[in-house]
Amino acid sequence: MIEIKNIHKKFGEEEVLKGIDFVFETGKTNLIIGESGSGKSVLLKCMLGLFTPEEGTIEYDGRAYSNFSEEEKRELRKEIGMLFQGGALFDSMTVEENVMFPMRMFTKTRKRNLIKRVHEVLERVNLKGSENKFPGEISGGMQKRVAIARAIVNKPKYLFCDEPNSGLDPNTATVIDNLIMELTKEYNITTIVITHDMNSVMEIGENIAFLKDGVLAWKGDKTQIFKTDDKTVTDFVYSSNLFKKVRKAQLQGH
Amino acid sequence: MSYLNSIGEYFLMIKGIFGRMTKGIILKSLIFKEIDVLIIGSLGIVSFISFFIGGVVAIQTALNLNNPLIPKTLIAFAARQSIILEFAPTFISIIMAGKVGSFITSSLGSMRVTEQIDALEIMGVNSLNYLIFPKIIAMLTYPFVIAISMFLGILGAYAAGVWGGFVGSDAFIEGLQSDFEGFHLVYAFIKTFLFAMILATIPAYHGYYMKGGALEVGKASTTAFVWTSVVLIITNYVVTQLLLS
Numbered sequence: 001m002i003e004i005k006n007i008h009k010k011f012g013e014e015e016v017l018k019g020i021d022f023v024f025e026t027g028k029t030n031l032i033i034g035e036s037g038s039g040k041s042v043l044l045k046c047m048l049g050l051f052t053p054e055e056g057t058i059e060y061d062g063r064a065y066s067n068f069s070e071e072e073k074r075e076l077r078k079e080i081g082m083l084f085q086g087g088a089l090f091d092s093m094t095v096e097e098n099v100m101f102p103m104r105m106f107t108k109t110r111k112r113n114l115i116k117r118v119h120e121v122l123e124r125v126n127l128k129g130s131e132n133k134f135p136g137e138i139s140g141g142m143q144k145r146v147a148i149a150r151a152i153v154n155k156p157k158y159l160f161c162d163e164p165n166s167g168l169d170p171n172t173a174t175v176i177d178n179l180i181m182e183l184t185k186e187y188n189i190t191t192i193v194i195t196h197d198m199n200s201v202m203e204i205g206e207n208i209a210f211l212k213d214g215v216l217a218w219k220g221d222k223t224q225i226f227k228t229d230d231k232t233v234t235d236f237v238y239s240s241n242l243f244k245k246v247r248k249a250q251l252q253g254h
Numbered sequence: 255m256s257y258l259n260s261i262g263e264y265f266l267m268i269k270g271i272f273g274r275m276t277k278g279i280i281l282k283s284l285i286f287k288e289i290d291v292l293i294i295g296s297l298g299i300v301s302f303i304s305f306f307i308g309g310v311v312a313i314q315t316a317l318n319l320n321n322p323l324i325p326k327t328l329i330a331f332a333a334r335q336s337i338i339l340e341f342a343p344t345f346i347s348i349i350m351a352g353k354v355g356s357f358i359t360s361s362l363g364s365m366r367v368t369e370q371i372d373a374l375e376i377m378g379v380n381s382l383n384y385l386i387f388p389k390i391i392a393m394l395t396y397p398f399v400i401a402i403s404m405f406l407g408i409l410g411a412y413a414a415g416v417w418g419g420f421v422g423s424d425a426f427i428e429g430l431q432s433d434f435e436g437f438h439l440v441y442a443f444i445k446t447f448l449f450a451m452i453l454a455t456i457p458a459y460h461g462y463y464m465k466g467g468a469l470e471v472g473k474a475s476t477t478a479f480v481w482t483s484v485v486l487i488i489t490n491y492v493v494t495q496l497l498l499s
Contacts, residue, residue: 077378088369
């Protein structure tokens, strides 16, 4: 579980996060949603320790990040898996080497066992047979799955995903969403997904934080978000033509 | 003010490179890979340029020796001095700033743009050490490139001077050996070592701290080349003043 309390973050005079409180629950896919510029990425970077908030605390299973020594911060990072928007795979490494990388860096496991674990994880994300390919030789969806495999290879306690569906077709996006949700349950991890894709919200939104102008404007789950009358939320949720039609049908009682 | 900021950031980067070290076995493979890309991969162009510029130096010297009282051995002497003192260490380093420097900046810049550096940091890896330290160690072998350049430059001068009919083989060898000072080689290799550090770190700085997208990667490579060349020339002047004057 990750609990954030009263997070404030400023860049110069501009206050990007204005006192956010939220609990990201273990074993659930926690979503941070909101428009561009609402502070989602800044909040994620604060949680990852890449930005230091001016005020507030971030607690990883009751351990306050601000009290961590440098060594403890490094140790915490080994418990974190991160899925970047573009995958962030290392171009010069094969799929197998990319997935093996976190284990090679931080464990003393024998190479035979490393390879065994990598193959296990690649099989789990349905990428068996792609071990020797380079990132440039596989599709965007496959790259995302390699990135997921790399994020979970060390069995993390926390998984962060920054717009995991960006640039993917709807079918592949659903596959990635489901994979994230399945892995969250399987490994019982605290997963945090940043997205503004409403399909993802419908698929995996078990615990949702909706940010608007740096403030937590709403919280709930995927069922509640489509029932709420909160105008700030409905303006965002029903901004696409498809969802507008769904909303219209809802209001007409269909 | 921004220049001072950049200089400060550059030295903090140097400190960071020698901070928390990556596992030895991983570093070893990275160093060999960098030696292959940065050093072995540059031998072709360095050899080609050195041989032909050596030849041109010999021809130019020969064509400017109009006075019959000046011995032909001076062709080899002048070629040796200019190649060892300036051409090989400095001129080749400027070329390397274009070849190796641009490669370092663009590869690190691309890694920055595609969030690969962020990925390393989030994994808890000291990305400065992982990415730049192997390049610095690989560049420690740069003096071998310059030694090869010196040899091929003089060989080119011999080929152009002797086979071009400007000087006899014996006279060339005699000129090559006359008034030779070992310290000139020491001077050349001291500055080569300093140039190697400049070639590894200034382009790395411009790539690592790059901001923006693909277009900025190109801009960063150009800026890195300009600044690497400027620092090389200034260092060359300072070292020459300190060691030879």
